[in-house]
Amino acid sequence: MNRRTAAFAAAGLVVLAFPLLVQSPYLLHIAVVTGIYVVLAQSLNLVLGYCGLLSLATPAFFGIGAYVATLLALRAGWDTAATLVLAAAGGLVAGVAIGFPSLRVSRHAFVIVTLAATLLLQLVALNWEDVTRGSLGLPNIPSARFLGFAVVERTQWYYAAAFAATCAVALTGLIVHSRFGRAMLAVRDDEQLAAACGIDAFRTRLFAFCISGALAAVAGALYAHFITYIDPGVFGFSVTETLHTMVILGGAGTLWGPVAGAVIFTALPEALRLTPELRSLIYGAILLAIVLYQPRRLLG
Amino acid sequence: MATDPLFLAQLAANGLSVGLGYALAAIGLALIFGILGQVNFAHGELYMLAAFLLYWVMRSLGLPYWPGALATIALMSAFGALLAQLIIVPNLERGFEAVVLGTLALGIILQNAVRLIFGATPLDISAPLENLSLDLGGVLLFGQRLLVAGTFLVAFTALWSFLRYSEIGRAMRAMAQNPEACLMVGIDGRRVARWTGALAAALVGLAGVTISPLFDLYPNMGSEVVVKSFAVVIIGGMGNVWGAAIAGLALGLAESYAGGLGNAALRDAIAFIVMIAMLLARPQGIFGRTVRV
Amino acid sequence: MMRLLIALAGLVAVAAARGQDIKIGVAGPITGPLAFLGQHMKWAGELATDEINRQGGVLGRKLIFLMQDSACRPADGVASAEKLLSQDGVDVMLGDVCSGSTMAIMPVIEKAQKPYIVTVSTHPDITNKAGVGGNRWVFRTVAHDGMIAAVVAQKMKGLKSIAIVGEDTDYGRGAVKLMRERLPADMKIVSEDYLKQAETDFLPILTRIRAAKPDAIATYVLDQQAANLMKQYLQFGMNIPLVGRPPLGSGVVAELVKTSKFDGSWTVYPYYDRFSNPKNEAFTQAYLARYNQPPHYAGWGVYEGVKVYADAVKRAGTTDGAKVRDALEKSNYDAILGPMRFDAHHQAGIRMMWIVVEKGTPTVKELVSAK
Secondary structure, eight states, X not given: OOHHHHHHHHHHHHHHHHHHHOOOHHHHHHHHHHHHHHHHHHHHIIIIITSOOOXXXXXXXXXXXXXXXXXXXXHHOOOHHHHHHHHHHHHHHHHHHHHHHHHHHOHHHHHHHHHHHHHHHHHHHHHOHHHHOGGGOBOOOOOOEETTEEXXXXXXXXXXXXXXXXXXXXXXHHHHHSHHHHHHHHHHHOHHHHHHTTOOHHHHHHHHHHHHXXXXXXXXXXXXXXXXXXXXXXXXXXXXXXXXXXXXXXXTTSSSXXXXXXXXXXXXXXXXXXXXXXXXXXHHHHHHHHHHHSOSOSOO | OXXXXXXXXXXXXXXXXXXXXXXXXXXXXHHHHXXXXXXXXXXXXXXXXXXXXXXXXXXXXXXXXXXXXXXXXHHHHHHHHHHXXXXXXXXXXXXXXXXXXXXXXXXXXXXXXXXXXXXXXXXOOOOTTTTOEEEETTEEEEHHHHHHHHHHHHHHHHHHHHHHHSHHHHHHHHHHHOHHHHHHTTOOHHHHHHHHHHHHHHHHHHHHHHHGGGSOBOTTTHHHHHHHHHHHHHHTTSSOHHHHHHHHHHXXXXXXXXXXXXXXXXXXXXXXXXXXXXXXXXXXXSSOSSOOO | OHHHHHHHHHHHHHHHHHHOOEEEEEEEOSSSTTHHHHHHHHHHHHHHHHHHHXXXXXXXXXXXXXXXXXXXXXXXHHHHHHIIIIISOOSEEEEOSSHHHHHHHHHHHHHHTOOEEEOSOOOHHHHHTBSTTSBTTEEEOSOOHHHHHHHHHHHTTTOOXXXXXXXXXXXXXHHHHHHHHTSOTTOEEEEEEEEOTTOOOOHHHHHHHHHHOOSEEEEEOOHHHHHHXXXXXXXXXXXXXXXXXXXXXSGGGHHHHXXXXXXXXXXXXXXXXXXXXXXXXXXXXXXXXXXXXXXXXXXXXXHHHHHHHHHHHHHHTSOOHHXXXXXXXXXXXXETTEEEOXXXXXXXXXXXXXXXXETTEEEEEEEEOOO
């Protein structure tokens, strides 16, 4: 067993034993949020890190997932196993709808369409009051229930989130090590060369973008069940800033970098709750210092 | 009511003045993107900083509005050069991500520093033209908004001459067109970056000192300005200064008619509808992508 | 020997209990566009706890005030609440401004079994879900939008047409909806606009309203946005009263109201600092002396929240969550606006103020009791 495997085994043990070591609901809460962020970070990593595309649509997918899961659970009483599948499908469809017209045009067009789509979806959520209740939001979302087994306690949520995060990392790993993953990297590094090798850049990017959409939608669904309240603010950009920080500083285009980024940049603002007034100022200063003095990435 | 010419004329007057304000607020962002290929996420906070600096020089140093505005612009240029030196110069050769995160961090720092120094209670700047209204045959024009429009025209002409005739201005345009060739003919990219930063901050500072007396001042006041500026820069063709000017004007007019004839929700949607329409009609922007001045 | 040990242990336990402070936690916006309201919440909370501590605290124990930043977002609200409840071990929670954050905190509080006094949010759903048959830990000290809407609709009698301007949030949309349900069927609504909270430009909307000439503009925006609306209103030289819920008593618009151009405008607010009675004067003077600003409604809410909690702890004789909750249900606290009692849904039957601008001064014309 080499050192790398040992380190992973140790980390896995810590993740499994965390709720036994830590009883505090607050720390478990942060851990669940971290798990959701890991899923989101891998979603962005697929597009930004492995395809080199700047996407501002993550909140759009996140919001779609949150609303699909919430409405199915609240209005139809569906099991979360089913709503998660439909939320993922929603993200997939939105990925096609946003990516199909824009990825053909140019990379700039892609950025603009992802931005416009996110903001338009927020307007839809605000104004389609019959379904979404508009800005009144949807309160009292039931806790997640998988095939009848309810996830209520913080510890149960912890394992659910850890499972989701593990699946997201495993899925990303499977994709980037497959033929499609190699195609993604080829298109990212040299589009012309990739085309010469017979790789369809458009289809490769669209595939990655749709998977990214499904992942973010699942994260949105988990978020909705965990926080129990959503409003059109879930389409907001507050998540995007944090997420880009996690992926870029963690290491875009690596499998474990964004995971480390998600852990660090969820824990940091929470640790800074020690000084509520200065918290955001110190967070900004630390972020700037990292960018200036450690510009490559946090990890290798 | 919708066909009343006076009503339509008032909407046009509003749209023109608001649109020139959008253009003034957005050129600085277009300049940094066009010349250095970098995105400044602290743009809205620079606008906010200019407003609070003006408040500070007027309150603490007792300067009247006009000299206060000039002092603010001078301080803003220095700050812009500092920003460029600190965040943009070390990352000129890297991808855009470092500058995006660096300016994002700077924005967070500025917002919270201003909150801790000035408090969160909204403040107010009084300017001499603020309460002046001109009645042109039933169409109202507002003094401070005319000042914004006039400032834009003067600033834009000055910027145009600067980029065209000054030595550093020509270097900036060369940088926009071909950074590698600049290196070979001995143009100092760092110097260009500092000048661009100073110029961009001075321009957004002009927007801050002329527009902010119309509204109240608080640490998050830049958030709406930055959204509009990004829309203007995108519609205008990513970094094209002329394009940003025309796009600002067009957006102001479109929003005014959408809000006046439709409602506020339609007005909010206009920027994105125009953005997507532009993309389908002219993906290269109004005048193409280079900084042509 | 054993007895001595038990006695000693008992003494230590009593000393520990006596030395333990009572912790009051608030989740509110320290950063973000509503930081201004969070500032007042913090000031008022510190003023109220200091006043109580100067009189020897409660049950001989000192009060400690802790605030965490919710930035008015549900997820940050929950994180703040979890931190305050399980790390800092607060005995009670107060806040938040934004109803979304408040509603996300409600299930957390139920699990922690500590009282939660909602002091600023006005969303009616909070009351519907509190008290009997719902979340028994949640109490609200301010009137909710439904109670306020009933008063607004009553005061609107006689108006033939109105334009509606609201912020595009749960507050703006929700409060307008509740008001419209109570308006007479023949009242004409010439326009209805909802603006994003950060939007500053009211020109197209005011241009349209100026041409439509309604009897009044029903205004549902918060302080910062109201200041921008009123500035542009003055530039247009308009003469249509603002009614409904414009924040006419806020310090942010005081200079604008002083121009006398808003005479005849009115609002219904839970609190306004220039209300005159001895209790309020003591409160506003202490506040002004310490912070150089009159108290905002968000500050008043937290101040009364701390006081009504202290009163309940005194009667319960303990900070035990369930016992204090039961004591709160029987509250008859002598508040600034009269006695504060909670109904079956834990909603205080608190009085509201009808404030009319006269000669450039907002004046409390009537203290209206909620029905």
